[in-house]
Amino acid sequence: MPCASDTCRHRPLIQPGVQVILNRMHDEQLTVGLFVTCLVDLMRPSVGFAAVKLLENAGCRVVVPAQQTCCGQPAFNSGASVEAKTVARQVIEAFRDVDYVVAPSGSCAGMIKTHYPELFADEPARAAAVAALAAKTYELTSFLVDVLRQKPAAGTYPVAATYHDSCSGLRELGVKAQPRYLLSKLEGLSLTEIPSAETCCGFGGLFCVKYTDISAKMVDAKVDDIAASGAKLVLGGDMGCLMNIAGRLQRRGLAVEVRHVAEVLAGSADDAPAIGESDVRP
Amino acid sequence: MQSKAHTFTANARAALADEPLQAALARFQGGFPVKRRAAIDRLPEFDALRDAGKAIKDATLANLDIYLEQFEAKVIAAGGHVHWCEDADAARQTVIDLCREAGAKTITKAKSMIGEEIAINEALAAAGFTPIETDLGEYIIQLRDEAPSHIIVPAVHLSKEQVAESFRAHHRDLPAERPLSEPQAMLDEARAILRQAFLTADVGITGANMLIAETGSTVLVTNEGNADLTQTLPRMQIVIASIEKVVPTLEDAATVLRLLARSATGQELSVYTTFTTGPKRGDDLDGPAAFHVILLDNGRSRMLGGPFAEMLRCIRCGACLNHCPVYSAVGGHAYGWVYPGPMGSVLTPNLIGLAGTSDLPNASTLCGRCEEVCPMRIPLPRMLRQLRQDAFASGGGPKPMRAGLAAWAFVAGRPWLYRLATGLGVRILGLLGRRHGRFRRLPGASGWTAVRDLPAPAGRTFQALWTERNGARR
Numbered sequence: 185m186p187c188a189s190d191t192c193r194h195r196p197l198i199q200p201g202v203q204v205i206l207n208r209m210h211d212e213q214l215t216v217g218l219f220v221t222c223l224v225d226l227m228r229p230s231v232g233f234a235a236v237k238l239l240e241n242a243g244c245r246v247v248v249p250a251q252q253t254c255c256g257q258p259a260f261n262s263g264a265s266v267e268a269k270t271v272a273r274q275v276i277e278a279f280r281d282v283d284y285v286v287a288p289s290g291s292c293a294g295m296i297k298t299h300y301p302e303l304f305a306d307e308p309a310r311a312a313a314v315a316a317l318a319a320k321t322y323e324l325t326s327f328l329v330d331v332l333r334q335k336p337a338a339g340t341y342p343v344a345a346t347y348h349d350s351c352s353g354l355r356e357l358g359v360k361a362q363p364r365y366l367l368s369k370l371e372g373l374s375l376t377e378i379p380s381a382e383t384c385c386g387f388g389g390l391f392c393v394k395y396t397d398i399s400a401k402m403v404d405a406k407v408d409d410i411a412a413s414g415a416k417l418v419l420g421g422d423m424g425c426l427m428n429i430a431g432r433l434q435r436r437g438l439a440v441e442v443r444h445v446a447e448v449l450a451g452s453a454d455d456a457p458a459i460g461e462s463d464v465r466p
Numbered sequence: 467m468q469s470k471a472h473t474f475t476a477n478a479r480a481a482l483a484d485e486p487l488q489a490a491l492a493r494f495q496g497g498f499p500v501k502r503r504a505a506i507d508r509l510p511e512f513d514a515l516r517d518a519g520k521a522i523k524d525a526t527l528a529n530l531d532i533y534l535e536q537f538e539a540k541v542i543a544a545g546g547h548v549h550w551c552e553d554a555d556a557a558r559q560t561v562i563d564l565c566r567e568a569g570a571k572t573i574t575k576a577k578s579m580i581g582e583e584i585a586i587n588e589a590l591a592a593a594g595f596t597p598i599e600t601d602l603g604e605y606i607i608q609l610r611d612e613a614p615s616h617i618i619v620p621a622v623h624l625s626k627e628q629v630a631e632s633f634r635a636h637h638r639d640l641p642a643e644r645p646l647s648e649p650q651a652m653l654d655e656a657r658a659i660l661r662q663a664f665l666t667a668d669v670g671i672t673g674a675n676m677l678i679a680e681t682g683s684t685v686l687v688t689n690e691g692n693a694d695l696t697q698t699l700p701r702m703q704i705v706i707a708s709i710e711k712v713v714p715t716l717e718d719a720a721t722v723l724r725l726l727a728r729s730a731t732g733q734e735l736s737v738y739t740t741f742t743t744g745p746k747r748g749d750d751l752d753g754p755a756a757f758h759v760i761l762l763d764n765g766r767s768r769m770l771g772g773p774f775a776e777m778l779r780c781i782r783c784g785a786c787l788n789h790c791p792v793y794s795a796v797g798g799h800a801y802g803w804v805y806p807g808p809m810g811s812v813l814t815p816n817l818i819g820l821a822g823t824s825d826l827p828n829a830s831t832l833c834g835r836c837e838e839v840c841p842m843r844i845p846l847p848r849m850l851r852q853l854r855q856d857a858f859a860s861g862g863g864p865k866p867m868r869a870g871l872a873a874w875a876f877v878a879g880r881p882w883l884y885r886l887a888t889g890l891g892v893r894i895l896g897l898l899g900r901r902h903g904r905f906r907r908l909p910g911a912s913g914w915t916a917v918r919d920l921p922a923p924a925g926r927t928f929q930a931l932w933t934e935r936n937g938a939r940r
Contacts, residue, residue, distance in 0.1 A: 225927050399917070401795040434919040461903045462903030
């Protein structure tokens with residue numbers, strides 16, 4: 185039964201959490217637009233499906249607007265604001281009608297939430313739309329914990345793991361405790377913190393191909409720490425960092441798996457081999 | 467100093483291959499960041515103090531002319547002189563003129579980044595003077611004819627063996643076989659030589675950590691006390707300071723001092739914090755007979771009111787260097803000019819132009835650690851990005867990158883085309899990479915695969931799979 189109460193009107197800006205309670209009271213589902221991110225779309229769809237599963241399990245209706253491609257960050261960080269805006273305008277349009285926008289990436293969510301308002305600062309006519317989008321955009325684990333108030337799900341995942349805090353998620357969005365909290369009820373999963381958990385892995389978007397040598401030195405510091413920790417699995421919330429870390433681990437011949445945290449949280453790690461691994465039997 | 471920022475990539479490559487440098491950088495990383503953390507954990511109001519420091523600097527910069535003139539008036543009232551210098555040339559010439567006026571031969575110098583910025587030692591030497599650096603680190607790199615690699619620990623790139631080698635090469639009148647393996651032995655040796663310099667110097671040149679408008683005082687912090695001997699013993703003291711160093715009151719200076727040492731070295735205060743006002747007064751036991759302050763602009767007033775104005779809050783603590791993963795990887799010399807690390811990557815293009823320095827703002831992952839630790843809350847990543855925009859707008863950047871971005875924007879701006887192109891691309895790469903799950907080499911991706919494997923895409927895009935799955939659902 186659709187509810188007649190006017191409190192049911194979606195007002196994502198009232199306060200994270202309150203909206204959810206209102207919707208639950210009136211038996212109305214939240215509509216979450218999944219911002220897939222280009223790396224998940226192209227490289228690792230399993231992360232996108234894991235995110236959908238987590239959101240649906242939490243009671244959300246998930247839509248995936250077809251008009252999305254990329255958030256525009258590669259251009260924005262290269263100083264190409266005109267090009268960045270072209271792509272960003274698409275995102276603003278594509279997600280206009282959803283209650284929340286959720287991305288399995290702190291980097292892309294940070295781009296929309298913190299940098300779109302900067303990018304469009306010279307277009308006051310767009311300010312309201314940009315601010316509304318920024319306010320309703322969240323990184324996946326932050327959305328599950330901070331907005332939906334999800335409790336950690338029970339499960340089993342016996343492995344010694346460590347967590348890499350991606351810079352944008354950590355410093356722009358405050359993502360630190362949320363993924364660890366969500367992982368905390370997985371039986372068998374032990375999380376060892378490495379000293380450089382909060383240090384950049386050297387990915388940095390185009391940085392890693394423009395300044396390959398420096399990037400290699402940075403990711404080596406990370407990989408050294410991972411190896412020293414004894415962890416057999418690296419988890420994180422951003423495909424860019426994870427591909428960089430996995431690629432360097434593999435180049436150095438270290439047998440440590442790398443996965444997006446959403447796959448483990450959704451219990452769908454069996455759906456795809458770890459990043460850079462193959463499921464083809466030789 | 468001639469900028470070598472235009473060869474940043476080559477500088478960085480050389481630095482990464484320099485084993486003694488890499489060993490020095492590895493030693494360095496465990497030091498200051500850990501001490502800073504401990505110092506801040508002991509001071510719960512540190513973040514409130516940062517807000518206070520930022521507010522002081524912002525208010526001062528908004529009225530910079532008033533405070534500088536107030537400072538000047540107070541210096542003159544105390545018997546000193548103030549020289550306004552628009553650029554490095556003017557500052558150098560003024561210092562040389564003053565040294566000539568003093569009939570100087572030997573000139574002692576305390577550590578000063580403005581001294582580096584205007585290359586004062588080279589200018590003094592060319593004019594026939596003998597400038598002697600008295601900060602131990604600066605003394606070492608002066609012997610080696612090198613630039614500082616860090617704004618507070620200038621010789622951090624060196625090992626003690628390298629220092630001993632330089633001492634043997636330059637201190638020729640000491641016994642060749644003397645033991646120099648321990649830092650204490652080198653310290654004693656430098657101290658004995660510098661003591662002589664302090665006693666014979668005619669002019670002492672210092673920088674200033676702050677200038678105090680209400681009193682006309684200059685503030686100097688050191689851990690060696692060398693700046694105190696530099697400013698009190700010679701007949702003339704010359705302070706070289708840039709215009710953004712002024713703060714209104716003693717109280718303000720105290721706030722900044724509480725932030726400075728903690729952020730820099732994790733100390734609560736530096737070992738020496740000295741407030742100096744004017745020349746020696748009648749009943750003073752010591753002090754210079756003549757006291758001069760050089761106020762250097764050198765491009766800073768242009769930054770006021772613009773997107774880089776907040777950079778002028780910088781108090782040169784070095785925290786952004788100490789916490790920067792790029793600085794930690796390549797050290798300070800790779801940046802090619804006076805100021806390295808994140809603060810340098812913003813300051814250098816502002817002071818000497820973006821042409822030839824545009825690698826500096828680009829060589830950052832924008833990880834945000836610098837802004838996180840900056841006691842003055844300077845939005846360094848935002849400014850680095852702004853400089854990238856400025857460089858891009860003026861046609862900068864490698865041609866393939868510009869063409870690539872234009873092509874990317876064309877495709878990414880047309881979702882149907884994007885789906886078509888990416889769908890095809892991932893299908894091919896997925897097939898090629900299926901067996902191993904990754905590529906060791908891939909044409910066109912050498913920037914990635916030179917140092918790491920590239921995961922193979924799954925073969926279908928999420929969007930394609932989603933459309934299929936949802937079609938099936940309905």
